[in-house]
Amino acid sequence: MPDHDVAIVGGGPVGLLLACLLAHAGIDVAVYEKRSMGDARSRAIGIHPPGRAALDAVGLGEEARRQALELDGGDVLCSGEVLASVSFTSRQQVLILPQHRTHALLVERLAHVQPDAVHLGQVVRDVRDEGEVVRLSLEADGVGREVTASVVVAADGVRSGVRRLLGVRWRARRGSGSYAMADVADVEPSTRVRLYCEPGGIVESFPLPDGRRRWVVADPLDRLHDGAAFAREIQDRTGIRPGEATALEPTVFRAQQHRASRAAVGRIVLLGDALHETSPIGGQGMNLGWNAARRLAAAIERSLRSGTPDFGAYERSALRSAARAQRRSHFYMTMGRPVDGLSLGARNAVIRALGSPPLRRSAADLITMRGL
Structure with missing residues (x-):
């Protein structure tokens, strides 16, 4: 036995x-x-x-x-413009x-x-x-x-x-890429994710319980090892200065x-x-x-x-x-990589299409792991 x-x-x-x-x-x-x-x-x-x-x-x-x-859902933005929004059903x-x-x-x-x-x-x-x-x-x-x-x-x-x-x-x-991540106080609490698909690369902003927020920044040059650089990159790409900027201790990781x-x-x-x-x-x-x-x-x-x-x-x-x-x-x-010129316009067009009324529900299903 x-x-x-x-x-x-x-x-x-x-x-x-x-x-x-x-x-x-x-x-x-x-x-x-x-x-x-x-x-x-x-x-x-x-x-x-x-x-x-x-x-x-x-x-x-x-x-x-x-x-x-x-x-509640999430929003995808680029250069201050909302490209797509989805809301989650029960x-x-x-x-x-x-x-x-x-x-x-x-x-x-x-x-x-x-x-x-x-x-x-x-x-x-x-x-x-x-x-x-x-x-x-x-x-x-x-x-x-x-x-x-x-x-x-x-x-x-x-x-x-x-x-x-x-x-x-x-x-x-x-699928691979380098990123930096940190959890900080949320200066504007919400129940929505914000994805900033900027020319310099994606910045992800997730609300957390207890008034916190997670920031994840694409770091293709592997240079966001300290809090000051991390906070400055977020501000440069999105115009937002994350809370506790001087106390950030970003975790740098390679996604593979x-x-x-x-x-x-x-x-x-x-x-x-x-x-x-x-x-x-x-x-x-x-x-x-x-x-x-x-x-x-x-x-x-x-x-x-x-x-x-x-x-x-x-x-x-x-x-x-x-x-x-x-x-x-x-x-x-791929959607979150640095991009410019015609490629930036093409990428944003794909995101707008996924957020359009005919495809919005299917996009939300994709995001929430339906079909796996």
Whole structure:
């Protein structure tokens, strides 16, 4: 008998969501996370309709809505002119909640359903599919041990050690760019996103709960490493001086896109960022992982009942959804690149068309991850 029905490597939001789904179904699950404490960084903030459905499935939907800010919609501007506006219907509703708060909700829910499921400070050194079980070699504080499970799920991020041990190829996809990001006090609180598609590159402005706002600036020259330069660039492109300008500590990051060639090898399955790196531009990564987690939970239940691992349908659907999301992200990034002359006029014409009455609803569906 294995030690656990399912072992999940990685205790981020996607791994925790899957653990909650399985625990709710009465499946014994263990989560092994290499960090010894929670991650307080505010990374993913948007909870799209697929993410809302996933949180509803584990009984967290209402609490997430209570803590979150609900977006009304968004506006796309260039040189002070509104090119397009969309408003969200109830089925398109997007919630804004910083990732560390979503993470805390999932940790609390899992602890309620299956206490002691999460094991922190655990580094996975090896994983071996032995036919009837999968054996994990773990190390904590210099001490090694082994555990077994009927199924192992790798939700250990873009640099997945499990994916590397399996020898699964990690292929680059179209879409990359450099950005700088910071969260500051909101001088004019609202419930709408503003995207400034300026000639010098996009500036994104997202409202956050508790009177905060996130600014994301395309940084193709990789020079926005300090608060003064970051604030000055926002002002130069948009005419707006963000709050707390002198105290900004921007996070500089490189957005890239990759996809694994396989989602499952025998009893070992890849999930979330271990399966696909999707640009955060468009806010799809976490929600894409949550959507796949719901499909994977159902596949795991079936496999445990039959005694035979069968993740073919999950693999096809997860890779197909990732491909769609990455195509959308590539489009968003293309729309936000520096541009001038005739190309600027052509780009703005595309944005106006997407915001026109015939296409506005479809554009809102695209933004809110319908069809994934």
